[in-house]
Amino acid sequence: MSEAVIPLKSSEIDPNLKFEIAGTELGGKAFWCIQCGMCTSGCPVAEFLKPHRIVKMVMLGLREQLISCKEIWLCTTCFTCSERCPQEVNPANIIFSLKNMAAKRGIIPRGLRDIGKNLAETGRMIKISAVRERKRMKLGLPKIPQVHVEKNRKILKETSFIKTLEGAKQ
Amino acid sequence: MRYAYYLGCLIPARTNQYDLSTRVVAKKLGIELVDLEGAGCCGSVLVRSVDFRTNLMMSARILALAKNMGLDLLVLCSGCYESLMEAENLIERSENFREQVNALLKSTDNLVYGGGEKIKHLVQVLYDDIGLERLRDEIKRPLDGLRVAVHYGCHVLRPSSTLKFDNAENPKILDDLVEITGAKSIYWPLKLWCCGSPILAIDKDLSLSIAGMKLKSAKEAGADCIVTICPSCQIQFDTLQPEISRVTGEQYNMPVLLYPQLLGLAMGFSPEEVGLHLNRISAESLLKFQRKT
Numbered sequence: 001m002s003e004a005v006i007p008l009k010s011s012e013i014d015p016n017l018k019f020e021i022a023g024t025e026l027g028g029k030a031f032w033c034i035q036c037g038m039c040t041s042g043c044p045v046a047e048f049l050k051p052h053r054i055v056k057m058v059m060l061g062l063r064e065q066l067i068s069c070k071e072i073w074l075c076t077t078c079f080t081c082s083e084r085c086p087q088e089v090n091p092a093n094i095i096f097s098l099k100n101m102a103a104k105r106g107i108i109p110r111g112l113r114d115i116g117k118n119l120a121e122t123g124r125m126i127k128i129s130a131v132r133e134r135k136r137m138k139l140g141l142p143k144i145p146q147v148h149v150e151k152n153r154k155i156l157k158e159t160s161f162i163k164t165l166e167g168a169k170q
Numbered sequence: 171m172r173y174a175y176y177l178g179c180l181i182p183a184r185t186n187q188y189d190l191s192t193r194v195v196a197k198k199l200g201i202e203l204v205d206l207e208g209a210g211c212c213g214s215v216l217v218r219s220v221d222f223r224t225n226l227m228m229s230a231r232i233l234a235l236a237k238n239m240g241l242d243l244l245v246l247c248s249g250c251y252e253s254l255m256e257a258e259n260l261i262e263r264s265e266n267f268r269e270q271v272n273a274l275l276k277s278t279d280n281l282v283y284g285g286g287e288k289i290k291h292l293v294q295v296l297y298d299d300i301g302l303e304r305l306r307d308e309i310k311r312p313l314d315g316l317r318v319a320v321h322y323g324c325h326v327l328r329p330s331s332t333l334k335f336d337n338a339e340n341p342k343i344l345d346d347l348v349e350i351t352g353a354k355s356i357y358w359p360l361k362l363w364c365c366g367s368p369i370l371a372i373d374k375d376l377s378l379s380i381a382g383m384k385l386k387s388a389k390e391a392g393a394d395c396i397v398t399i400c401p402s403c404q405i406q407f408d409t410l411q412p413e414i415s416r417v418t419g420e421q422y423n424m425p426v427l428l429y430p431q432l433l434g435l436a437m438g439f440s441p442e443e444v445g446l447h448l449n450r451i452s453a454e455s456l457l458k459f460q461r462k463t
Contacts, residue, residue: 025264026222044364044380073372076380077215078364079328083338092329096218103220111371115216123210126183136182139190139445144182145205151278152210155231158274161217161224 014061021058021097028094030058032087039081039091049074051081051091058094067102073109075099108168116165120156123147171299173244173290174236175203178401179211181246184409185401187445188246191430192292194443198308199300203244208279209235212253215325215368223270229257230271233289234281242288244295248400252325252333254289259332261285291326291335293399293429297343305350310438312352313459318432319393320344320355321384321407323400324364338362347429348397351436352461358391360384367402370410375417381406382418395425395456397432404428409450425453435460 018030039051049071057066066072072095081091102108108116115125122128124147133144156162181188196203209232211217213225233254236243245251261268261283268283275281290298296305322341330338339362345355366380385407388396398404407414408426415421426449434444435457446453 024222025260025267044366045369045376048376073219074369074376076324076364076366076377077219077368078324080324080362080364083328083330090329096222099219100221108220109372112216112220115371116220119211119217124179124183125211125214125216126179128183132183136186139186141186141189141193142205145177145207145209147210148208148278149210151208151231152228154278155227155274156224158277159221159224159227161221164221 008060008062012062012064014063017061017063018058021094024097026093026097028090028097029087030055030089030094033059033089034087036086038084038086039089042080042084044076044078044080045074051095054098055089055091055094058098066098067105067107072098072102103164103168106167106169108165113165113168116161120153120162120165121149123149123152171200172202172204172241173295174206174239174241176206176209176232176236176243176245176250178245178247178250180249180401180405184405185428187431187448188401188404188428190448191428191434191444192246194439195430195434195437198437199304201295201300204239204241206232206235206239206243212250214249214253216371218253225253226257226260226267227271227274229253230261230283231275231278233258233287234275234279234283237284237287238281242290244290244292246292246399246401248291248323248325249402251289251291255333258285258289291399293344293347294335296347296433302346302350305347305433309350309352309436311460311463312436313432313456314352314461316351316353316456316459317356317392317394318348318353319358319388319391319396320348320361321365321396321398321403322362323398323403325400327362344397344399344429348432351432353432353459356391356393358387358393360387365403365406367406370406377406378410378414378417381410382414382420385411385414385422385424386418386420389422389424393424394459395427395453397427397429399429401428411451423451425449425451425456427453427456438463
């Protein structure tokens with residue numbers, strides 16, 4: 001997202017983007033936005049990511065710019081924007097949708113790819129070492145409940161998560 | 171009072187003091203915790219960033235496993251709480267998603283999502299099911315005059331239309347629970363702000379600088395400690411506090427307790443029993459507030 005004014009080419013505009021996003025189960029209605037800026041005023045990363053601008057870009061249909069910009073990944077998912085929006089636009093979920101679209105195109109930040117790999121291998125985001133297990137025992141805590149790794153992996157497979165992860169550019 | 175007890179990933183991996191202090195407090199209060207076997211990660215907002223369906227399917231399976239035990243689900247992690255509530259909400263409002271969930275659960279566990287189980291965060295169990303009156307009776311060593319910066323964390327409060335935890339702009343559940351321990355919940359300007367943790371794996375310095383602003387706000391307001399109910403937030407403020415100082419160039423020396431640690435101390439448990447020694451920033455300075463027995 002550049003601050004400079006860039007003339008838009010009609011070939012870069014996708015008028016369906018806003019409907020596509022509103023049509024997912026996450027929802028998010030960019031076309032209700034009145035650009036009041038309430039979302040951005042409460043955003044903890046507003047210096048870099050301005051939710052009202054993201055929503056405007058969705059309205060304009062700037063699919064490629066949005067999917068390739070790194071700012072969408074800076075959303076802290078605090079949901080303050082969605083909580084306060086007087087128009088029920090739900091900017092946070094719109095940003096989730098954009099990240100999901102970017103991921104399908106192979107754009108996933110390295111930190112998330114690593115977490116995804118842990119999930120596929122162990123069913124957990126963080127691997128729990130034998131040392132950790134022993135520390136728990138020393139504290140008198142019971143054994144950590146088992147994870148059905150295969151069943152978890154099946155969910156990751158059936159929802160194409162593993163495929164998306166493998167398609168991510170290294 | 172029996173609950174299916176779901177720990178998630180972060181607590182057994184990084185914040186065992188949350189588990190430890192919850193178990194001692196729960197036992198004293200007559201809350202029986204039955205570990206939920208077989209459940210994996212809830213997915214959380216991190217998986218949602220890659221594929222929302224994966225996240226909510228993972229959470230739906232946990233709901234179905236709890237339902238299969240015939241128990242309400244008690245969670246400690248706010249990230250898990252938010253994901254489970256989102257999954258329940260989507261299953262209820264989308265027939266399409268419900269069918270997908272059931273098809274998948276049939277193939278993994280031969281289960282059907284029936285709904286009906288309740289998802290409760292630990293503090294909801296303490297506030298609603300045990301109640302402040304009962305808790306007050308259990309306070310043996312109140313921490314008179316301790317100034318606490320209460321940090322709810324985002325994923326119990328927002329989006330309130332789905333979570334229905336408390337008033338998202340002016341919550342009071344945790345403040346009330348903190349104050350029954352004799353402590354005072356102080357006003358601090360950045361109380362309801364995010365801790366920055368969810369972007370730790372994406373932009374570490376930005377994530378830590380957000381946490382730094384919060385620590386500064388708590389310190390300037392005269393807090394003796396921060397009290398939170400989310401393992402991510404605890405790790406962010408406590409475990410990573412030295413790293414935050416590296417980024418911001420400021421020293422905070424701010425102890426960060428998980429709520430059952432504070433409650434446990436006030437109920438008369440020893441610092442070791444509530445796992446205070448597992449916190450990175452020493453909380454020893456707080457013990458002088460404890461009323462002598």
